[in-house]
Amino acid sequence: MIGFIGGSGIYEALPLNNVSEVEVSTPFGDPSAPVTVGEFGDTGTEVAFLPRHGPDHQRSPTNLPYKANIYALKELGVERILASNAVGSLREELPPQTLVVPDQIFDRTKHRDSTFFGDGIVVHQPFADPYCRHMVEHLHEAASEATDAKTQEGGTYVCIEGPQYSTRAESEFYKSQGWDLVGMTAIPEAKLAREAEMCYATVAGVTDYDVWKQDSEVTLEEVLENAAENETAIKRTVEHAIETLPEERDCDCGHALEGTVNTPTEAVPEDTRERVDALVGDYL
Template identity: 90%
Template sequence: MIGFIGGSGIYEALPLSNVTEHEVSTPYGDPSAPVTVGEFGDTGTEVAFLPRHGPDHQREPTNLPYRANIYALKELGVERVLASNAVGSLREDLPPQTLVVPDQIFDRTKHRDSSFFGDGIVVHQPFAEPYCPHMVDHLHDAASEATDADAEKGGTYVCIEGPQYSTKAESEFYRAQGWDLVGMTAIPEAKLAREAEMCYATVAGVTDYDVWKEDSEVTLEEVLENAAANETAIKQTIEHAIETLPDARECDCGHSLEGTVNTPTDAIPAETRERVDIFVGDYL
């Protein structure tokens, strides 16, 4: 099963058949919405869709149920996750309505739970490559082949806390670091997907120039207008990526927790073991 997490502007599932809705309860609360599961196209591939902010965009970035969302997809059998994000551009040559498949993240968040673990179990998860490299390549190829949009591969997504947009000083600082995109939802979603041993990559739709550009003051109206314009290209990208995705995973994401548990099994509280069994049960 393939998961699709829709970001701002993507609140409805892809064209699926034999659709069912799953209300999944997790140890981390309820996900953003019931998960829509159905068969995609002629391939019969099962796809699980989850709108990140809820069906009516009721949830703001800091307090999104990221852990519940990833847990729910894991419980349903998802192994690979495609996502979308609405982002601001930190580069002149990445104008609004450009698609970008980033390969790096810089975390500027402050108030988010970024791990499934803790409470008696310590797990040190490698995260040098925050997006699955094979999925980055595949998603960029899909964007290039299936859309008329300009599609860029690679780049750093700096994830800020929000819900406020950047100050000019912050925006200029991000540009000075050589970063490419600014958004509010890459973290902890990417970290949690790695802890869940899922392949994970995102297609980011540029909606604005943040506030660094002369005479550019990012507004919600501009963001929503360009997010709507990006919606078709993002869905075309995701659909083509699903249609052409190899049956087998070609990466190490499926066993990324191997050797990462730093706590002896007999020292982990029983309640904690039960909570995280879906992730590390095979390693304990």
């Protein structure tokens, strides 16, 4: 099963057959919405869709149930996640309606719990390459083949707390670092997907120039307008990525937790073991 997490502007699933809505309860609460599960096209590939912000965009970036979302997809059998994000551009050559598949993240969030572990168990997870390299290449190839949009493979996504947009000083600083995109939802989603040993990559649709550019004042109206324009290209990208995705995972994501548990098994409380069993049980 392949997971698809839809960001701003993506609130409905891809065209699926034999669709059902699945309510998933997790030890970390309820996900943003019931998960829509169905078979994609003629491939028969099972896809699980989850709108990150809820079906009517009711949830703010800081307060999203990131852990419940990732855990729910894990429980359903998802091994690879394709996601989408609406982002601002920090580079003149990445105008609105460009599709970028980033390969790096800079975390500027302040108030988010970024791990499934920590209460009775400590896991030190390597995160040098936050996105699955194989999925980044595949998703960019899909964007290039399935759309007429300008695309870029690779780049750094700086994740801010939000829900406010950047100050001009912040935006100019991010740009001066050579970063490419600014958004609000890459973290902790990417970290949690890695802890769940799931491949994860995102296609980011540029909606604005943030506020570093002279005479640029990012507004919700501009963001929503360009997010709507990006929706078709993003869905075509994800659809083509699913159609052409190799059956085997050509990466190390599937055993990312190997050698990362720093707490002896006998020291992990029983209730903690039960809560994280679906994630790390094989290593305890």
